[in-house]
Every structure is written in C-alpha cells, then in structure tokens.
Amino acid sequence: MPKRGYHHGNLRQALIDAALILITEKGPTGFTLSEAAKSAGVTPAAVYRHFAGREDLIAEAARQGYEIFVEVMEKAFNDGKPSALAAFESTGRAYLWFAREHPGHYISMFESGISINHSPELADVAGRAWGVLEKAAGNLSQHIPAEKRPPAAMFSAHIWALSHGVVELFARNSPGRQSPFPPEDLLETGIGVYLRGLGLIPQDK
Structure with missing residues (x-):
C-alpha cells in the first residue's frame, strides 16, 4: 500500500x-x-x-497563508466599495474571520517568529497583504484635510495593531482571558473611537 x-x-x-x-x-x-x-x-x-528544516516548512505555511489572506482582504475591500468607510471596516472584519478560519496559517504568519524576509516570495505576498489595508486607509484618509492627515502607512498600522490585539486577546481563546463582548464588537467600537478621533465619523451625542 x-x-x-x-x-x-x-x-x-x-x-x-x-x-x-x-x-x-x-x-x-x-x-x-x-x-x-x-x-x-x-x-x-x-x-x-x-x-531544509522546520523553519522552512513553517515559512511555506506562512506564505500560503498570506496568499489566502490577500484574497480575503481584497475581496473585503472590493465588497465595501464604493464607500471608503465601508471598505475600510470590511477589511478589519476580514482579519478576524481569517484568524478564526485559518488558525494554522495565522499562527505561522504572525506567531512563529518567522521573518517575512525568510524568502523573496514570502516578503512579496506579505507586502501585498499590507498593501490592501494601506490602500483602504489611504482612500479613507482622503476625507481628512491634508495638513491633519496621518500617513496611510501609519493609519493602516494602527488598525492592523488593533485588529491583531483583538484576535490575540479575545478571538482565539487565550487562556484565562474572556471578554463580555464579541470580538467583532470590540473591533468595531475600537475602530469607531479611532475614526472619531480623526473626524472621519460623527461624534456620539
């Protein structure tokens, strides 16, 4: 056999x-x-x-994960059009979905310690994934006066960090950590606070 x-x-x-x-x-x-x-x-x-070893194996798992991640993020971005705000929020929700549906890939990408520069192929697809969120942030930030507008890379880095934090603490069953709120609600309200601070959505009354 x-x-x-x-x-x-x-x-x-x-x-x-x-x-x-x-x-x-x-x-x-x-x-x-x-x-x-x-x-x-x-x-x-x-x-x-x-x-060549376990690191190479995990790096390839990460590369394949990024390929899936790019598709998921691009679909979320495109489904949110023509509203820049909807496209932006959609990419945040897609991050949570990916982490839940593809845990092995997610861990390989973000928790394994493997550098995205492990190979040119991995660096390329990781850059494309970052580019989708940066594009969504850049489109949304056009509604901010130029003199007050944060760089798109900074804008997207803040949201990526917020999304990653929600995933790590509350969306992947971290031992001993439970939230009284669903991860999607935490992410949505967190993004809302951030966007209100930039003047991109109205303040609560």
Missing part, C-alpha cells in the same frame, strides 16, 4: 497540511519534523527532499 501523501503526487503539500494541523494543536515550536512526516504518512528523511 502506498504511503499517504504519495498517491496524489504532492508530498510537499501533504507535509504542509500536516504541519498546519500540528501548528494549530501544538504551536509552531511544539512539533518536530518527524511528527509532521508521520502525520503525512512518510519517513522523516522524505521531509528533507522538500524542506
């Missing part, structure tokens, strides 16, 4: 898929290449035909 992973002729992807499950269950440093190989149904030696 052929080993799992070979019958589709795509051992490399079988190893990545196995690693994603292990990353979700044990974290990026909680498994060995031997465990990934066993989960994929191959010998440990077979891993080294495709990856």
Whole structure:
C-alpha cells in the first residue's frame, strides 16, 4: 500500500497540511519534523527532499497563508466599495474571520517568529497583504484635510495593531482571558473611537 501523501503526487503539500494541523494543536515550536512526516504518512528523511528544516516548512505555511489572506482582504475591500468607510471596516472584519478560519496559517504568519524576509516570495505576498489595508486607509484618509492627515502607512498600522490585539486577546481563546463582548464588537467600537478621533465619523451625542 502506498504511503499517504504519495498517491496524489504532492508530498510537499501533504507535509504542509500536516504541519498546519500540528501548528494549530501544538504551536509552531511544539512539533518536530518527524511528527509532521508521520502525520503525512512518510519517513522523516522524505521531509528533507522538500524542506531544509522546520523553519522552512513553517515559512511555506506562512506564505500560503498570506496568499489566502490577500484574497480575503481584497475581496473585503472590493465588497465595501464604493464607500471608503465601508471598505475600510470590511477589511478589519476580514482579519478576524481569517484568524478564526485559518488558525494554522495565522499562527505561522504572525506567531512563529518567522521573518517575512525568510524568502523573496514570502516578503512579496506579505507586502501585498499590507498593501490592501494601506490602500483602504489611504482612500479613507482622503476625507481628512491634508495638513491633519496621518500617513496611510501609519493609519493602516494602527488598525492592523488593533485588529491583531483583538484576535490575540479575545478571538482565539487565550487562556484565562474572556471578554463580555464579541470580538467583532470590540473591533468595531475600537475602530469607531479611532475614526472619531480623526473626524472621519460623527461624534456620539
């Protein structure tokens, strides 16, 4: 009987898929290449035909995650048009959705310690992901007078940090941390406070 992973002729992807499950269950440093190989149904030696080590395997999981992330963010941005505000808010919600639906990818991308400069391919797709949020921030910030307008990169960095914080603290079941509010509400109200401070939405009365 052929080993799992070979019958589709795509051992490399079988190893990545196995690693994603292990990353979700044990974290990026909680498994060995031997465990990934066993989960994929191959010998440990077979891993080294495709990856130099665990870091390379996780980096490829991160790269594939960013590819999905870019698609999710671009769809959210485009679905929010023609309103710059709706497009901007939609990308924030998409961040939460991605973290929940693709935990292995998310951890590989943001919690593994793998640099986005690990490879040119990873750096490129990570840059494209950042570019979607920066574009949404840039479009929205056009409604602010030029002399008061923050750089789009700063604007998007603030929102990315807020989204990431909500995900890390409340959307991924962090031990001992519970919020009386849904993560979506926390993110929406947090963004609302930020945008009111910039004068982009009316103050509450």
